[in-house]
Amino acid sequence: MQAQNGHVTGMILSGGGAYAAYEVGVIRALFSGQSPSTEYQPLSPQVMAGTSAGAFNAALIASTLDAGAMWAAERLADVWLGEIADLGDNCGNGLFRFRANPFAAFGLGCPATTTAQQIAELEGDTAFLAQNFVRRTMGFLAGDASLQQRTLELVDISTVVSTDPFSETLRRNVRLDRIRASSVQLRIGTTNWRTGDLRLFRSEEMTDEEGYNIIRASIAVPGIFDSVEVAGDPYVDGGLVMNTPLKAAIQAGADTLHIIYINPDVVHIPLPRVRNTINTMFRALVIGLAAMADRDIEAARQVNVGLSLLQGAATATASRLKIAIDQLGALARHAQEGSAPYRMLTIHRYSPRELVGGLYQWLTLDQDHLLALIQRGYADALSHDCKASGCVLPDELPYA
Numbered sequence: 001m002q003a004q005n006g007h008v009t010g011m012i013l014s015g016g017g018a019y020a021a022y023e024v025g026v027i028r029a030l031f032s033g034q035s036p037s038t039e040y041q042p043l044s045p046q047v048m049a050g051t052s053a054g055a056f057n058a059a060l061i062a063s064t065l066d067a068g069a070m071w072a073a074e075r076l077a078d079v080w081l082g083e084i085a086d087l088g089d090n091c092g093n094g095l096f097r098f099r100a101n102p103f104a105a106f107g108l109g110c111p112a113t114t115t116a117q118q119i120a121e122l123e124g125d126t127a128f129l130a131q132n133f134v135r136r137t138m139g140f141l142a143g144d145a146s147l148q149q150r151t152l153e154l155v156d157i158s159t160v161v162s163t164d165p166f167s168e169t170l171r172r173n174v175r176l177d178r179i180r181a182s183s184v185q186l187r188i189g190t191t192n193w194r195t196g197d198l199r200l201f202r203s204e205e206m207t208d209e210e211g212y213n214i215i216r217a218s219i220a221v222p223g224i225f226d227s228v229e230v231a232g233d234p235y236v237d238g239g240l241v242m243n244t245p246l247k248a249a250i251q252a253g254a255d256t257l258h259i260i261y262i263n264p265d266v267v268h269i270p271l272p273r274v275r276n277t278i279n280t281m282f283r284a285l286v287i288g289l290a291a292m293a294d295r296d297i298e299a300a301r302q303v304n305v306g307l308s309l310l311q312g313a314a315t316a317t318a319s320r321l322k323i324a325i326d327q328l329g330a331l332a333r334h335a336q337e338g339s340a341p342y343r344m345l346t347i348h349r350y351s352p353r354e355l356v357g358g359l360y361q362w363l364t365l366d367q368d369h370l371l372a373l374i375q376r377g378y379a380d381a382l383s384h385d386c387k388a389s390g391c392v393l394p395d396e397l398p399y400a
Contacts, residue, residue: 007346010254011045011061012246014261014293015052015219015239017362019352021370023057023260024077025377026350030258031069037258037348037384037391044069047254049200049245051189051238054260055218056170062186062203063178077374079173085367093365094169096225099160100126163216163225176211179203187248189238190217193227198241200248224363244293246300246347255343260350260377261293290351300345301392347392350380 011030013023029035033042044065050058057076064072084094091110100122113121179186186203201214210230217228217235227234238245244261352373361369386393 007256008047008254009043009045010047010049010249010252010257011043011058012244012249012257012259012261013048013050013054013057014244014259015054015237016262017053017221018365018370019262019362019373020053020057021080021373022262022352022377023054024073024080025374025379026258026260026381027057027061027377028073028077028374029378029381031073035381035384037381037386042069043258045184045254045258047185047187047249047252049187049189049249049252050218051243051245052219052221055188055215055238056174058186059174059179059188059206059215062182062184063175065184066178066182075173079169080370080374081367083169083172084365085370086365087367092165095166095219095365096161096163096363097165099162161224161226163220166219167212167216170212170215174212174215176206176208179206179211185252187245187252188214188218189242189245189248190214190230190235191238191240193222193234193236196241198238199235200238200245242292244296246293246296250300250345256346258348258350259293259297262290262351297347297349297390297392300347304344304392304394344394345392346394348384348386349389349391350377350384351389352376352380 011027013020016022030038030043033040035043045061048058048062048065050056060076060079061072064075079094086093089110089112091112180203182203184203186206188201188206190199190201191197192199205211206214213228213230214235217230218238220226220228220236222236222240225236227236229235242248244259246257246259249257
């Protein structure tokens with residue numbers, strides 16, 4: 001792992017569904033050397049860590065970065081806008097589709113597919129849904145829970161959602177052998193659905209047998225997408241435990257970090273005139289995800305401050321020693337978690353201030369929507385202001 005200017009650079013990409021297209025714009029600006037956060041020098045990270053949709057972005061970058069940073073950034077943009085996006089041609093998107101689509105059945109499907117392919121897909125979907133219905137019916141009849149509980153357990157949205165399009169997108173664009181051979185260290189966050197534990201998969205674990213399943217598992221939002229089996233265990237979206245895998249990048253050795261995550265000013269998410277469940281769920285989701293990331297970033301800030309204060313403890317005043325004592329807890333937690341050796345961290349933060357459209361737009365993959373998010377990320381990185389975005393810098397000292 002080659003450090004730049006004596007520092008190891010890491011990029012952390014969070015989940016966020018379609019909003020992860022915002023990350024693409026930030027990456028383009030950073031890799032092209034047009035952002036003040038890199039002192040207008042092209043960025044080429046040595047560590048990539050991602051969760052959920054950010055895991056896909058991280059994996060694609062890790063598998064293409066050795067060909068050149070700008071080439072990797074433009075390739076990522078092309079995939080989002082040309083393959084993941086819904087182009088409005090009845091061919092759907094590159095992430096998911098609904099099983100047994102009636103439009104395809106009546107010849108109104110994608111013109112790029114033949115009638116025979118549409119019929120075969122419909123037959124496969126029908127067989128899958130029929131088998132699933134039989135299993136659920138047997139569970140309903142054989143269960144000993146109350147009638148109300150057994151009825152509710154029949155509902156599962158993931159049954160009618162297929163991620164086959166994402167599997168195809170992955171195989172076309174992510175080379176697992178290149179990830180394993182790359183100088184870039186990759187970390188993919190997932191959640192073990194059986195135990196609830198976070199599992200961070202490393203570059204060398206992205207084998208031909210399991211690599212694609214690991215990335216698919218990281219985007220498997222429970223209740224919408226089905227869990228994915230990896231080495232005999234079911235895994236789902238890593239965002240349940242760590243939506244922004246900052247610690248993973250630090251433990252991999254990074255000390256200059258660029259974190260892109262969904263952290264809007266909540267005040268910019270409008271309250272509806274009439275309260276509704278969708279808006280409430282989205283607001284709660286965004287607040288929870290942002291709070292997790294903010295806690296990790298604040299912990300890194302405290303480690304920085306604690307190290308600085310301890311370095312000057314011999315000549316510290318009473319007020320400075322009091323602050324140092326308050327920071328020792330952060331250093332102790334850092335040690336208990338088995339983190340990498342203590343070192344000063346620099347963390348640049350990028351996030352959209354507004355999320356127009358709410359939860360509906362979370363899974364809306366219209367090309368215009370994705371393009372607008374990419375453009376917003378690009379513009380935000382060009383105008384990056386550490387004071388406004390709350391960067392963590394080594395020289396921060398809250399001395400009294």
